[in-house]
Amino acid sequence: MGVDRIAVGERIRQIMRRIQINQQELAGLIGVSQPAISLYLQGRLPPPEVLLQIARLGNTSIEWLLTGGGSGPAPAGSVVRESSAEYSSQHPLFRLWNRLPVPVQAHLLGLIREIVEKEQ
Secondary structure, X not given: OOOOHHHHHHHHHHHHHHHOOOHHHHHHHHOOOHHHXXXXXXXXXXXXXXXXXXXXXXXXXXXXXXXXXXXXXXXXOOOOOOOOOOOHHHHHXXXXXXXXXXXXXXXXXXXXXXXXXXXX
16 A cells, blocks of 8 residues: 555645745755745655654654654654763754754754855
């Protein structure tokens, strides 16, 4: 049995509604174009790395995105915990970042990208 592509698009749409972002903001957060997001919402399956980013953003699993099974999205404001200490020096920044509303994160991410591109 194949994956219901339309249902995948609807689950992506559910994540977007829950975290209150539009297609452009989602595109900026995961590094794809807005037209790509539109195609995903219409039934085109995102590549695996994009599915992973959407699942992380929605605090859910790729399994849920693809099948509706497993753990669905966690309540808005929930934080995915990183078990590794690899990012310990950035931990204070991540804690503050995770307290920001997702739309604000999207705008800040765009601003940071602009600054980095200008510096290169």
